[in-house]
Amino acid sequence: MADTRTIHFTLNGRRVSAEVEPHHNLVEMLQGQFALTGARESCGQGLCGCCTVVVDGKPVSGCLYLAVFADGAELVTVEHLDSANALDAVQEAFIACGAFQCGYCTPGFVLMTKALLAEQPTPTDEQIKDYLSGNLCRCAAYPEIVNAVKMAARKTKAGQTGAPGNAV
Amino acid sequence: MTAPVTGKQIGRSLPRLEARAKVSGRAEYTHIMRLPGMLTCKLFRSTVAHGRIKSIDVSAARALPGVFGVYTGEDIKKVIPDPYYGPAFHDQPILALNKVHYVGEPVAAVLADDPHVADQAVQLIAAEYEELPAVFDEVEAAENKVVVHDELKPATTFADLKHLKGAKNTNCALDFKLRRGDVDKAFAAAAQVFEHTFKTQKVLHLAFEPHASIADYKDDGVTITTASQGPSFVRTEIARLLGWPENRVRIKVPYLGAGYGGKLYIKLEALALALSMLSRRPVKVALTMDEVFYTITKHPSTFRIKTGVDNNGKIIARKCDVWWNGGAYADIGPRVTQKSGFTASGPYDVDNVSIDSYALYTNLSPAGALRGFGIPQLVWAYESHTDMIARALKRDPLDFRRQNLLRDGRPHATGTILKDAAIEKVLDAITDRLDWERPFDRGTGTIRRGRGFAIGLKAVISPTTSVAIVNVAGDGSVTVYCGTIDMGQGSDTAMAQIVGEVLNMAAETVRIVPRDTDVTPYDMGTLGSRSLFHMGHAVRLAAEEAKAKLAALAREVGEPEGSNAPIAELFVKKFGMRAGNIVGTGTYKPDYIPPDPQTGQTANATPFWMTAGSGAEVEIDTETGQLRVTRLINIADVGTPINPKIVETQLSGGALMQLGFTLFEKMHIDGGQVTNASLADYKIPGIHDVPAVMENEAVAAYQSNGPFGAKGVGELATFGVSPAIANAIDDAVGIRLTELPLTAEALFRALRAKQGKPLEDE
Numbered sequence: 001m002a003d004t005r006t007i008h009f010t011l012n013g014r015r016v017s018a019e020v021e022p023h024h025n026l027v028e029m030l031q032g033q034f035a036l037t038g039a040r041e042s043c044g045q046g047l048c049g050c051c052t053v054v055v056d057g058k059p060v061s062g063c064l065y066l067a068v069f070a071d072g073a074e075l076v077t078v079e080h081l082d083s084a085n086a087l088d089a090v091q092e093a094f095i096a097c098g099a100f101q102c103g104y105c106t107p108g109f110v111l112m113t114k115a116l117l118a119e120q121p122t123p124t125d126e127q128i129k130d131y132l133s134g135n136l137c138r139c140a141a142y143p144e145i146v147n148a149v150k151m152a153a154r155k156t157k158a159g160q161t162g163a164p165g166n167a168v
Numbered sequence: 169m170t171a172p173v174t175g176k177q178i179g180r181s182l183p184r185l186e187a188r189a190k191v192s193g194r195a196e197y198t199h200i201m202r203l204p205g206m207l208t209c210k211l212f213r214s215t216v217a218h219g220r221i222k223s224i225d226v227s228a229a230r231a232l233p234g235v236f237g238v239y240t241g242e243d244i245k246k247v248i249p250d251p252y253y254g255p256a257f258h259d260q261p262i263l264a265l266n267k268v269h270y271v272g273e274p275v276a277a278v279l280a281d282d283p284h285v286a287d288q289a290v291q292l293i294a295a296e297y298e299e300l301p302a303v304f305d306e307v308e309a310a311e312n313k314v315v316v317h318d319e320l321k322p323a324t325t326f327a328d329l330k331h332l333k334g335a336k337n338t339n340c341a342l343d344f345k346l347r348r349g350d351v352d353k354a355f356a357a358a359a360q361v362f363e364h365t366f367k368t369q370k371v372l373h374l375a376f377e378p379h380a381s382i383a384d385y386k387d388d389g390v391t392i393t394t395a396s397q398g399p400s401f402v403r404t405e406i407a408r409l410l411g412w413p414e415n416r417v418r419i420k421v422p423y424l425g426a427g428y429g430g431k432l433y434i435k436l437e438a439l440a441l442a443l444s445m446l447s448r449r450p451v452k453v454a455l456t457m458d459e460v461f462y463t464i465t466k467h468p469s470t471f472r473i474k475t476g477v478d479n480n481g482k483i484i485a486r487k488c489d490v491w492w493n494g495g496a497y498a499d500i501g502p503r504v505t506q507k508s509g510f511t512a513s514g515p516y517d518v519d520n521v522s523i524d525s526y527a528l529y530t531n532l533s534p535a536g537a538l539r540g541f542g543i544p545q546l547v548w549a550y551e552s553h554t555d556m557i558a559r560a561l562k563r564d565p566l567d568f569r570r571q572n573l574l575r576d577g578r579p580h581a582t583g584t585i586l587k588d589a590a591i592e593k594v595l596d597a598i599t600d601r602l603d604w605e606r607p608f609d610r611g612t613g614t615i616r617r618g619r620g621f622a623i624g625l626k627a628v629i630s631p632t633t634s635v636a637i638v639n640v641a642g643d644g645s646v647t648v649y650c651g652t653i654d655m656g657q658g659s660d661t662a663m664a665q666i667v668g669e670v671l672n673m674a675a676e677t678v679r680i681v682p683r684d685t686d687v688t689p690y691d692m693g694t695l696g697s698r699s700l701f702h703m704g705h706a707v708r709l710a711a712e713e714a715k716a717k718l719a720a721l722a723r724e725v726g727e728p729e730g731s732n733a734p735i736a737e738l739f740v741k742k743f744g745m746r747a748g749n750i751v752g753t754g755t756y757k758p759d760y761i762p763p764d765p766q767t768g769q770t771a772n773a774t775p776f777w778m779t780a781g782s783g784a785e786v787e788i789d790t791e792t793g794q795l796r797v798t799r800l801i802n803i804a805d806v807g808t809p810i811n812p813k814i815v816e817t818q819l820s821g822g823a824l825m826q827l828g829f830t831l832f833e834k835m836h837i838d839g840g841q842v843t844n845a846s847l848a849d850y851k852i853p854g855i856h857d858v859p860a861v862m863e864n865e866a867v868a869a870y871q872s873n874g875p876f877g878a879k880g881v882g883e884l885a886t887f888g889v890s891p892a893i894a895n896a897i898d899d900a901v902g903i904r905l906t907e908l909p910l911t912a913e914a915l916f917r918a919l920r921a922k923q924g925k926p927l928e929d930e
Contacts, residue, residue: 021284023284031200031202032202036193037193037194037197037200038192038193038194039193040197040199040200040377041199041456042376042377042378042425042457043376043457043846043847043848044456044457044458045457045846045847045848047847047848048376048847050376077193078192078193079192079193079194081192082188082191082192087188087191087192091188091191091192094187094191095183095184095187095188095191096183098181098183098184098813098814098817100187100190100191100656101426101656101657101658101817101818101821102375102376102377102423102424102425102426102655102656103186103189103190103191103195103423103425103656104197104375104376104377104425104426105376106190106191106193107191107192107193110191110193129855129856132855133854133855133856135855136376136847136852136854137376137855138374138375138376138426138428138825138852139426139656139821139825140820140821140824140825140853140858141817141820141821142824142853142854142855142858143820143858143862144817144820145855146855
C-alpha cells in the first residue's frame with residue numbers, strides 16, 4: 001500500500017508537513033501524526049460531524065476528506081480555539097448553556113458554530129438549526145446547543161472573544 | 169469564570185467539571201487513544217445467522233505483507249482455554265467456536281500495524297459454514313423448535329439462573345414468575361376483560377464513540393484501557409478468564425463517548441486481551457459504527473397484557489406475558505427479564521397480578537440494557553393498554569388512571585410497599601401542563617391534532633454495592649476515587665457536589681480521579697440510574713469519615729472545639745511541615761430481600777422507586793400519515809436535584825432519544841442480516857426532530873433514604889414518550905398502533921384501512 005507522499009500545509013497557524021498515503025483521511029493524519037484528537041471518527045460517513053475540520057475557512061468532514069488534498073491548504077482544528085487561560089466565546093457559551101453531555105460530538109458543533117457566526121453574526125433559531133443539521137448529538141443536547149449558539153452570538157457581537165487571535 | 173462557591177453545594181447548577189476538556193477537544197476517550205507499539209485489530213464476521221463452522225481459510229490474509237497475525241477461536245483457546253464470557257451466562261466465545269450464532273459474530277481477527285492492511289486482510293479470509301435453521305422472533309423462539317445453543321451455561325453469579333445449568337433443547341435463559349392474589353378468579357368475576365399485544369423493534373444505543381478496548385498484556389499483569397461502564401466487572405471477568413487474582417488486572421476507563429447501557433459488563437475486553445497475549449504486543453480493538461450494529465442492541469419485545477375491571481372501573485386483575493428477544497448471547501438479558509419484568513403490571517393498584525417474563529435466545533445480535541433496562545418496552549405496552557381500556561369504558565384516561573393509581577403506602581405487585589414515589593405529582597404535572605380539563609382543538613379536514621400522556625414506574629435494581637475513597641491532601645485539597653463512569657450524565661460533578669457539601673468546600677475544587685481499578689475501589693457498574701443513589705451514598709460516607717478524622721486531627725493538635733482553622737494548618741501542626749493524608753472510605757449496599765422464586769413476592773424489592781411520565785401533542789396529516797410531535801412534556805421524580813441544570817439536560821436528552829425509538833429508529837433485518845447498519849440508513853434524532861415545544865420538570869420530591877434526598881435520573885424521561893405519542897395519535901384520528909416505531913407509513917396504512925381502502929402489503 002505504500003505510496004507515501006509528503007504534503008505541506010498550515011495547521012493551526014503553523015507551517016507543517018506530513019507523510020501521507022493516498023487513502024489516508026484528515027482524521028487519521030491529524031491523530032496519527034499531530035496527536036490532535038479533537039476531530040474524531042464516529043459514523044465514518046460524513047453524517048455526524050464529529051470529525052469536523054476547517055479547511056481554507058470551510059468546515060469539512062475529516063473522515064471523508066483525503067489528507068493529500070490538504071496539500072497547500074490552511075487547516076484549523078478545535079485545538080486552535082483556546083489558549084492556556086482562555087476559551088473561545090463559543091466554547092464558553094457551550095459550557096454556560098450545558099450544551100453537551102458525553103462531549104464526543106462537541107468539537108464538531110463548536111467549529112460549525114464558529115463558521116455559522118462568521119457568516120451570520122445574529123442567526124435566528126431556524127438558521128441555527130439549518131446550519132447545524134449536519135451535526136448529530138446522540139445525547140440530544142440540541143435545545144441547549146441552540147441556546148449556546150445564541151449566547152455565543154451575543155458574546156461575539158459584544159467583542160467578548162475569550163482567546164483573541166485564534167480566529168478560524 | 170466565577171469564583172468557587174463554598175457553602176451549599178447541593179442544588180447548584182454547576183457546569184460539568186470536565187466541561188473545558190470537552191469543548192476544547194482534549195477530553196480522552198479510548199477510541200482515540202493509542203499506545204506505542206500498538207497493533208490494530210480488524211474482525212472477520214459471520215455471514216450466516218446459524219451454522220457449524222466447516223473451515224476458516226486465513227492463508228491469503230496471513231500472507232499479505234504487513235499482517236502481523238490472523239487468529240481464529242481455536243487460536244484463542246491456546247491462551248485462554250475456556251474462552252467464554254458474559255455477566256449472566258458464560259455463553260459468548262471470544263471468537264466463534266464450532267458454531268456461529270448470528271450474522272456479524274466475530275469469527276477471525278487480523279492484527280497489523282496499519283489498520284488499512286488489517287482491513288484488506290479481512291477481505292481475504294474465507295469461511296465455510298453448514299447452515300442450520302435459525303430463529304429470529306422471540307415468541308417463536310419460546311417454542312424451542314429451533315434451538316440456538318446446544319446447552320445453557322449460566323454464570324455462578326445469580327442464584328435464580330443456577331437451575332438452568334446444562335439445560336438442553338431450550339432457548340429460555342430465564343423464566344421469571346410473579347403471582348399475587350388469584351388472577352383467574354378475578355378475571356372470572358370481572359365485568360369486562362381487555363387483552364392486547366404490543367411489540368417493540370430492534371434498536372441500538374449508537375453511542376458516538378464506538379466500542380473500543382486496548383489491552384497491554386505482560387506476564388506479571390495486564391492493563392486494559394476500555395470504553396466501559398463497569399470496570400470492576402471487567403476486572404473480575406478478565407481475572408476469571410486468566411485464572412489470576414484481580415490485583416494483576418488493571419482496568420482504566422477515560423471519559424466515555426456515551427454508553428446508554430451499550431458499554432456495560434464485558435464487550436471487546438476479552439478479545440483485546442487474548443490478542444495481546446498471542447501477539448505479545450499492545451492491541452487495540454476499536455469498532456467502526458457499522459460493527460456496533462452487530463455488537464449490542466436493545467431487546468425487541470412482545471408483551472401480551474390482559475386486564476379485568478369491575479363495574480366501577482376498578483382494575484381487579486392483570487396478566488402480563490412478556491417475551492424478550494435477547495439475541496444469540498444472553499448478556500444482561502436475564503436481569504432485564506426479571507428486574508424489569510416484575511414491574512410489568514405498571515403503576516396501578518391491582519390485587520390480582522400474574523407476570524411471566526421470558527428471556528429468549530434468538531439468532532440475532534445480542535441485546536442488553538438500553539436506558540431503562542427494559543422499562544420503556546413495558547411502559548409502551550401497559551400505558552397504551554391502559555388508555556385503550558379507558559376509551560373502551562368511555563372513561564377519561566386521567567380519571568381512570570387516578571382511580572387505579574398505586575399510591576405510597578400501598579403494596580406493589582411484588583408485595584413491597586410503595587414509598588417515596590411521586591407518581592401522583594408526576595401525573596398532575598403532566599396533565600396540568602397539558603391543560604387536560606380544557607377543550608382541545610383537534611383540527612379539521614386533513615390536519616388532525618391529538619394529545620396523550622403516559623406514566624411509568626421502575627424499581628432500581630438491587631442489591632448492588634458501591635465503594636468510594638475521599639483523600640484529603642496536606643494542603644487541604646480533596647481527591648475522590650469512585651468507579652462511577654462519567655459518560656455524559658454528569659456523575660463526576662454530582663459526586664463532587666456531594667463531597668463538597670459534606671466537607672463545606674466548593675465542588676469545582678474537588679478532583680475525581682479517572683477510573684483505574686489499581687486505585688479506584690469497587691463499584692457494581694454505571695447502570696440503571698443507580699449511581700447517584702449508591703455511589704452518592706458511598707462518597708457521602710467517605711467524606712463524612714474524612715470529616716470526622718479531620719475533626720479528630722484538630723483536637724489532637726490542640727484546636728479548640730468549633731475552630732475553623734484551615735485544613736493545611738492542621739497538617740503542618742501535626743507533621744511539622746506540609747505532609748500526610750487523611751483518607752475516608754465509604755461502602756454502600758442497601759437492604760434487599762430476594763423475591764420468592766415461585767411467586768416473585770418480597771417485602772423489599774428495591775431501595776428506591778423511579779417514576780416519570782410524558783405528555784405529547786401531535787399533528788397528523790391524514791393524507792400522508794405524516795406525524796409531527798408539536799409538544800413534548802417530560803416530568804420525573806428525581807428526589808432532590810443535586811444539579812438542576814444537568815437534571816434537565818438528562819430529562820430532555822433521554823426523552824429525545826426515546827422519541828427516535830418511537831418515531832423512526834429500527835434495525836431492518838432480513839434473514840438475520842441488518843440491512844441498514846449505518847447512520848446513512850438508520851436515522852437518529854437530529855436538530856430538526858426536536859419538538860417545537862419541549863418542557864422538562866423534576867417535581868418537588870425527596871427520597872428519604874437517598875443521599876441528600878436524591879435518586880437516579882438518567883433513564884426516567886424514556887419511560888412515557890412512546891405510549892404518550894401513541895395515545896395522542898388515537899386521540900387525533902382514532903387509530904391505535906401497537907407496534908413501534910410509529911412511522912408515517914404505519915399510520916398511513918392504518919388510516920387507509922380505517923377508510924376501507926387498505927394498501928397492498930409491501
